[in-house]
Amino acid sequence: MLGVYVHVPFCESRCNYCAFSSFVRNDEIDRYINALTKEISSFNGDKIASSIYFGGGTPSILEKSQFERIFQALKSTFTLTDDCEITIECNPNTFTADKGRFYRQMGVNRISFGVQSLDDNILKFLSRRHSAAQALSAIKCAQECGFENISADMLIGVNKNTDDFLKQVELLCSQGVKHISAYMLQIEEGTPLEKMVMAQRDLLPDEDESIDQYNGVAKLLKKRGFERYEVSNFAVSGFECRHNVNYWTGGDYVGFGLSAHSYIGGRRFANANTFEKYYRGVLALDEQLSTRQLQEEHIMLGLRCKYGVDKKYLFGLGYDISKNENLPELLDKKIIFDCGGRLKLNEEYYGVNNLVIIKLLPD
Amino acid sequence: MISMDRIEKIRNFCIIAHIDHGKSTLADRLIEKTGTLEKRDMQAQLLDSMELEREKGITIKLTPTRMKYSCNGEEYTLNLIDTPGHVDFTYEVSRSLAACEGAILIVDASQGVEAQSLANAYLAIENNLEILPVINKIDLPSARPEEVKKEIEDVIGLPAMHAPCISAKEGTNIEDVLEMIVKEFPCPKGDENARLKCLIFDSYYDNFKGAICLIRVFDGTVKPGEKIKMMHTGKVFEVTEVGVFLPFAKPTDKLLAGEVGYLAGSIKTISDVEVGDTITHLESPVQDPLPGYKKVQPVVFCGIFPVDGAKYNELKDALEKLKLNDASLEYMPEVSQALGYGFRCGFLGLLHLEIITQRIEREFNLNIITTAPSVYYHVHKTDGSMLELSNPSSLPSPVEISYIEEPVVKAHIFAPPNFVGAIMELCQEKRGVYEGLTYLDEKRVQLNYKLPLGEIIYDFFDSLKSRTKGYASLDYELAGYQTSDLxxxxxxxxxxxxxxxxxxxxxxxxxxxxxxxxxxxxxxxxxxxxxxxxxxxxxxxxxxxxxxxxxxxxxxxxxxxxxxxxxxxxxxxxxxxxxxxxxxxxxxxxxxxxxxxxxxxxxxx
Missing domain, CATH: 3.30.70.2570 (Elongation factor 4, C-terminal domain)
Structure with missing residues (x-):
């Protein structure tokens, strides 16, 4: 079984903090879909899909007919499991009832909205194209179209008022959102935001405030019945994003489209990140992971989520993690919990998971 | 009579100065003026050949140079022996001086007599050298040659009224200096037919020829094929090559009394070549070695560890290679709980330490950690025994210690009078004991203090410079041990x-x-x-x-x-x-x- 990712690298405009592969080029969309459907149809390998994820960019920017072409290619290539999770990322301003009904028809059963904030000033500051009201009405609209599994992305570390920020998260919960991804804003190199922050150091909340927001969100969502199943992801039970869980637990996945990553049978490869190279089938990355890398990635991904690290699996790869010299201290200080066959990171230390991961890697 | 002729036309001399007074520049000028090297062949400041030396503007390595100079129709051989101008290398300087009959004392025409001008002049006087002052940098607008001449007379007690006033940088009046060397410096004394007596005043390591001795022949003649003996170490070698520096090494068939040159003898390690040792023939030795020999002892110590613990062996190789060329560098393995495997190293002083650590990083491309510099303590234990240690972590527990002694120095600080207060304050903070103040003239005073060496190596020099706006200069000599509450x-x-x-x-x-x-x-x-x-x-x-x-x-x-x-x-x-x-x-x-x-x-x- 595979997770299937489809990348839609188009946006109406670029957000000032974004460093992902996305382009404001409507003229390129049809050509891109030609290449994309060809890539999907010629896929060779495991053809059973347990999840499909349309990410971007802004997948909701596509016309119905464009989206249908991609979907048809997927359906004729893959057999979808009965409970196949099909997610589409949407921007509140490009989502309509018409599109919502259409997505339902196509079999989409999960929508992830890029809400980011419910403060119009902050949305403007982040150069998002939607307003808070639009975000809330898009969620309502999706629900009316029959979507129950709705996720919202929120950005931590932008709003200087933590209480305000937490109220927004609270509001999302009360709107019936079942999943929240709360990402810490990262200042990426070369983005307009980087320049802005360089010019004005106190533009954003400082580290301590960001951490307070992070911990505040975790506490709030716990109260509202959400479980934190990954450092930045919270879900009402049963609404965890299966597609992402598959990434984090070492499952196989295939990615189609510009700069999409695949991981199949220990081989990791990725498409090129320019249209011209992608059309020529150039790979930006193609490697077979070594035993060592497999060990490291398992630890790196496992400690980021509630599933933890599988000691037996690592032992099978030749790494006896119970002999790690730092482990006794981490257990002693309750930074790591030993839950039978698995080692899990204490939620309180999710914010500093890298420090812990480093300590548990093989020498 | 022919041999008398030969030796009468040799002049062995050195140049002594305070840092930056223009020693290397004058040396370059002399080499250029005598046609020893064409101008285009000269690297700027040829004698300072090591990259680091050039960077710091100081000379560490001594390179003797033979020059020819014609005066009144006679051709003279001038041997210039360069000396390091830093307090860390006082012993090396004294041995280089011992190889000469004359010394040129350069004094900066604007700065006047400084701590090392005085210290080196005294060293030269101790070695019975003829000293001729030269006033340099007369091209500077702030030059005050007449006052500086008076200062030399008053402070050092040398006649200076006829001292040549030159600009080594611009090449002004260099001829005067050459003439003075020939006319004023005595020729060497010695008998080439007597038993062999040579002074080793420096050494270096050559990858092909082994350790090379830089020597001054006092008596006798030395030739390849002869068996020689180092009188202090007792080591015996067969001479494989002798030669002179022009300024690049050139083999000759022999070296005679009065001459300066080099000697190779398949000597495997530089430790066998001790500066100050006397070389004689194995079969027909002289009775007594030359005076003044001293075993050089490091006085400043620190731990050196590789940043990447896996590079221990590379660090070891680097130290071995540096030691080839530097007999005064000492090291032994050390294990630190915090830093892992490394070496405890001994140096002649802080500058020496800095040079070695920088060379390890630059020439061997190793990242290293050095621990805080320390001195050698005498730790007297309650059981009556005495420990010598430099590593704080080897200090026994307080109950086992009766008392601790630390090394002290006599320090001489030169500065304009308005800084006396600041200097006294600094010396006080550094546990100094005041030993006197002398007004050299209305612009300069000399302060004498007894100071713990441990304080000198802890940021003393930088503090002195910053508190006196760079005007003060410092010189010191070791002065035994004192009991302290450490x-x-x-x-x-x-x-x-x-x-x-x-x-x-x-x-x-x-x-x-x-x-x-x-x-x-x-x-x-x-x-x-x-x-x-x-x-x-x-x-x-x-x-x-x-x-x-x-x-x-x-x-x-x-x-x-x-x-x-x-x-x-x-x-x-x-x-x-x-x-x-x-x-x-x-x-x-x-x-x-x-x-x-x-x-x-x-x-x-």
Whole structure:
């Protein structure tokens, strides 16, 4: 079984903090879909899909007919499991009832909205194209179209008022959102935001405030019945994003489209990140992971989520993690919990998971 | 009579000066003026051949040069023996002086007599050299040659009214200096038919020929094929080559009494060639060696460790190679709990230490950690025995110690009178004992202090320079040991002692140093997963404490769209960083942190 990712690298405009592969080029969309459907149809390998994820960019920017072409290619290539999770990322301003009904028809059963904030000033500051009201009405609209599994992305570390920020998260919960991804804003190199922050150091909340927001969100969502199943992801039970869980637990996945990553049978490869190279089938990355890398990635991904690290699996790869010299201290200080066959990171230390991961890697 | 002719036309001389007064520039000019080298062949300041030396504008390595100069229709051989101008190398200077009959004392026409002008002039006087002052840098607008001449007469007691006034930089009046060398300096005395007596005044290592002795022949003749003996070490060698420097080494068939040159004899290690030793023939030796020999002892010590623990062997190779060329460098293996495997190294002084550590980093491309420099202590134990140690962590527990002695120096500081207050204050802070003040003239005073060497090597020179706006100069000589109230201050991280950070300090300074060190550590150590107390302690008594709060957030890379490569790159970077980490108990410290601690200065206390 595979997770299937489809990348839609188009946006109406670029957000000032974004460093992902996305382009404001409507003229390129049809050509891109030609290449994309060809890539999907010629896929060779495991053809059973347990999840499909349309990410971007802004997948909701596509016309119905464009989206249908991609979907048809997927359906004729893959057999979808009965409970196949099909997610589409949407921007509140490009989502309509018409599109919502259409997505339902196509079999989409999960929508992830890029809400980011419910403060119009902050949305403007982040150069998002939607307003808070639009975000809330898009969620309502999706629900009316029959979507129950709705996720919202929120950005931590932008709003200087933590209480305000937490109220927004609270509001999302009360709107019936079942999943929240709360990402810490990262200042990426070369983005307009980087320049802005360089010019004005106190533009954003400082580290301590960001951490307070992070911990505040975790506490709030716990109260509202959400479980934190990954450092930045919270879900009402049963609404965890299966597609992402598959990434984090070492499952196989295939990615189609510009700069999409695949991981199949220990081989990791990725498409090129320019249209011209992608059309020529150039790979930006193609490697077979070594035993060592497999060990490291398992630890790196496992400690980021509630599933933890599988000691037996690592032992099978030749790494006896119970002999790690730092482990006794981490257990002693309750930074790591030993839950039978698995080692899990204490939620309180999710914010500093890298420090812990480093300590548990093989020498 | 022919041999008399030969020796009468030799002049062996050196140039002595305070740093920056223009010694190397004058040497270059002499070489150029005598046509020893064409101008285009000359690297700027030829004699300072090592990159580091050129950078620091100081000469460490001595390179003798033979020049020809015609005067009144006669051709003279001039042997210029360059000398290092730094207090760390006083013994080397004295041996170079012993190889000469004359010394040119250069004094900067604007700065006048400085600490090392005086110290080196006295050394030359002790070695019975003819000293001729030369006033340099007369091209400077601030030059005051007449006053400086008077200063030389008053302060050093040398006649200077007829001293040539030159500009080595611009080549002004260089002829006067050459003429003076020929006319004023005595020719060497010696008998080429007598038994062989040569002074080793320096050495270096050649990859093909082995250790090379730089020698002055006092009596006799030395030729390849002869068996020679080093009188102090007792080592015997067969001469494979002798020659002179023009200024590049050129073999000759022999070296005669009065001459300066080099000698090779398949000598495998430079330790067999001790500066100051006397060479004689094995079969027909002289009775007594030349006077003045001293075994050179390092006075400043520190630990050197590779930043990457896996590079221990590379560090060992580097030290071995440096030792080939530098007999005064000492090292022995040392194990530190905090820093792992490394070496305890001994140096002639702080400059020597700095040169060696920089060469390890540059020439061998190794990142190293050096611990704080320390001196040799005499630790008298209650059982009557005495320990000599330089490593604070080897100090026995206080109950076993009866008393500790530390080395002291006699320091001579020269400065304009308006800085006397600042200098006295500094010396006071450094536990100095005042021994007198002399007004050299209305512009300069000489202050004498007895100071612990341990204080001199702890930031004294920089403080002196900064408090006197760079006007003061310093010279010192070792002056035995004195009993002092010394204690060891330990640094505890999360309750664990970090041996590499221990220091031996005077009891009165323990609190302020402890506080400064803990404050600095708090700034340097990255935050950890948990809170870390940083303490300074004497024995079990904590004298200072800081708390490093726990880290709350590291970089949270999103694992989006299955792209884990970004996260992995981040981890790779952190893993690379981990290699440079040292663990003290459960606290991780980047190796670089140890270095920045050394920059802790007294003004912070």
């Amino acid at each position: 204690v060891r201050v330990d640094i505890l991280l999360n309750g664990e002692r970090c041996d590499a950070l221990s220091m031996i300090v005077h009891k009165d300074k323990a609190y302020s140093r402890g506080r400064a060190l803990t404050e600095n550590l708090k700034k340097i150590i990255p935050r950890q997963l948990f809170e870390v107390p940083i303490q300074a302690a004497i024995g079990s008594k904590v004298i200072a404490r800081e708390t490093l709060s726990a880290m709350r957030k590291d970089v949270l890379a999103k694992c989006y769209g299955g792209d884990v490569t970004r996260k992995r790159k981040l981890l790779e970077k952190q893993k690379e960083g981990k290699k440079r980490m040292r663990k003290i108990g459960s606290v991780e410290i980047p190796s670089e942190a140890f270095m920045s601690l050394l920059k802790l200065d007294d003004d912070q206390e």
